[in-house]
Amino acid sequence: MSFRLYNTLSGEVEEVRPSAPPEVRMYACGPTVYNRAHIGNFRTFVATDVLRRALTYCGFRVREVMNLTDVDDRIIKLAAEAGQEIGPFTAAHIAAFEADMKALRMERPEIVPKATEHIAEMVELIGKLIARGHTYVADGSVYFRIGSFPDYGKLARLDVSGMKAGARVDTDKYEKEDARDFVLWKLKADEPAWAQWDAPFGKGRPGWHIECSAMGMKYLGDTLDLHAGGVDLIFPHHENEIAQSQCGTGHPFVRHWMHVEHLLVNEETMSKSKGNFFTLPDLVEAGHSPEAVRYLLAQAHYRKQLNFSFEGLDQAKAALERIHGAVRRLGEVETAGPASAAALEAGERAETAFAAALRDDLNAPEAIAAVHGLVTDANQLLAGGALNAAGAGALRERFERMDRVFGVLLPAGEDRLEADLQALFDARQEARRARDFRRADEVRADLERRGIVLEDTPRGTRWRRS
RNA sequence: GGCGGCGUAGCCAAGUGGUCAAGGCGGAGGUCUGCAAAACCUCUAUUCACCGGUUCGACUCCGGUCGCCGCCUCCA
Missing domain, CATH: 1.10.10 (Arc Repressor Mutant, subunit A)
Structure with missing residues (x-):
């Protein structure tokens, strides 16, 4: 049950070694629910979906937590402008996110916790950090003192000593001892009462980073087997998660860090601030299927930047149709008899290559190549009339097994003409x-x-x- | 400036120190078809940004050059 994956912490491809095999306890940083996630965001989510499916396919049992960040500056501001409180405001965005997830054939993680429902856990963790002397208070907010954690910067390989206090523009108005410090608990007196919670150290609301630590550890234990997210989260988010978690519990926070590269548009990162993004509904409206979008995102190697283009989407669609066509034709063979050796061997060969590719740092492009190899074999057998129902069924089963990872390999079910x-x-x-x-x-x-x-x-x- | 990564055919994209460099898309010719479509067959990189070096041998290892991207600040 070997599965190798690049670990950002070590900078090397390493064996995934869960602490309680065959269960893999993984955490994926989910969306901040204040608007529609774009397909750049979904690149990461689809990649982690392919990972969890690949792990399952390889015999692991996955227990995944994906959080919904439903309290932060933007949410509070936009909700207040809309005259709503957090719950009603985020509900629509959560529903949209879940609809997109479903359309993109993502499996639902076992646990999808909301930050606002875990304030108590966060308060408790902050309490531990206070007790252990890793914090200080300024203007009513509680800060984590980076200087108290010698390993800070290890994940991102950043020389933190170069980051001087006051060296950057501080968008918050708080007074920190050191610019590198980050907020655990914010007091913003000008924010609505519904955005504030009671805590032993004063009214306020959680900082961004603390939720992942608190929720991850609540559901998965002090040490997570695997933690995934976009590369942009390595610093400072994940670095901060490590600092506050390890200082709080005294245990390593994560064994294996997995980071997904960005989706680009015209060779630039797709981001909300640049305005160069597409949402899934944008693409569907332009006539593209969610399946093609998933195929495009899923067939790329997760550690390589992927440049989004409509030409690429068209290519994805064409490739997908080729697979669907072969699978559909396999289902139409009706001749009787035992499966031929040629059919059995083609299936065996393809799946062996498929599994080997996934186990080797989640090599999706190579796994997809194995799928196409089976398509070619199936087509040839089909064209030569060399397949009976049993042989075709055996090949179809291989496609079904491989589809457990990719989720879009099988043609859509019965569709009626208007x-x-x-x-x-x-x-x-x-x-x-x-x-x-x-x-x-x-x-x-x-x-x-x-x-x-x-x-x-x-x-x-x-x-x-x- | 510091750190990390990338540069493979018209496009997308794997990969290995040593037979002919995966796979997909696109394209060309052929088979099949009433014609198409789909499918099948054949062809489509003597070459892996560039320059040196190591080696019997490098696209794969090392050094350098050029170009591109990301992070160092909220961001998947």
């Missing part, structure tokens, strides 16, 4: 029977304009949406 289109379809069949090919071609062209592509096969005419 009544008017069905009438055209029937009319063409009638014309063909009458050998009125002119009429048949006209109808086919008409259907094509309406997004329906026809294929005449020995087993009858098949249609699919373009």
Whole structure:
């Protein structure tokens, strides 16, 4: 059950070694629910989804926590402007996020906690840090003193000593002893009462970093097996998580750190501040399927930047159709008899390569290549009439197994033509029977304009949406 | 400035110190088809940014050059 993955902490590809195998306790930094997540955000989420599926496929049992950050500056500000409190304001964004997750065929993590429902855990952790002398108070806010944690900067390989107090523009108005320090508990007197909670050290609300530590440890224990997130979170977010967690518990926080590279647009990072982003609904509205988007995101290697383009999306769609076509045709074979050795061997070969690729630092491109290899083999066997129902079934099962990781390899279920289109379809069949090919071609062209592509096969005419 | 990464065919993209450098998309020709489509067959990088070095041998290791990206600040 070997599974190797790059560990940001060591800078090397390492064996994933959960503390209580076969369970892998993993944490993924989820979204801040103040607007619609864009597909750059989803690149990371899809990559961690592929990881959890790949781990499961390889025999591990995954227990994943993905948080929903539902309290922060932006949320409070936007909610207040909308005249709402946090719950009602974030509910719509959470629903949108979950809809996108579903459309992108993401498995739901076992635990999806909200920050606002874990204030008590955060307060408790901050209390421990206070007791152990890692904090100080300024203007009513509680800060973590970086100087009290010698390993600070290890994950990001940053020479923190170069970060001088006051060296950067401090967007908060708090007075810190050192610019490197970060806030654990914020007191903002000008914020609404619904954004403040009671704590032994005063009214206020949690800083951003503390939620991941508190919720991660609550559900997964002091030491998490795996922690995933976008590369932009390495510093300072994950660095801060490590500092506050380890100083709070005295135990290592995370064994294995996994970071997903950014999605770019025109070679630039896709970000809300740059305005160069697309949401899933944007792409769907432009006529692209969520499945193609997932395929595009999932087939890329997670440690390489991926440049988003519509051409790439089209290529993804074409590749996906090739896979779907082969799987669909496999389901149409009806001849009896035992599965042939050729079919069995092709399936075995493909899945062996597929599994090996995933175990080797989640090499999705190579795993997908194995899928396509099986498509080629299946097509050849199919074209040569060398497949009976048993052989075709064996190959189909391989696709089903591989689809447990990618989630979009199997063609969509039964889809019915709308009544008017069905009438055209029937009319063409009638014309063909009458050998009125002119009429048949006209109808086919008409259907094509309406997004329906026809294929005449020995087993009858098949249609699919373009 | 510091740290990390990348540069492989028209496009996307794996990979290895040593047979012909995965896979997909696109393209060309052919088979099949009433015609198409789909599928199948064949072809589509003597070469892996550039320059040196190590080696019997490098695209893969080392050094340098150029170009690009990310992080060092809220951000997946």
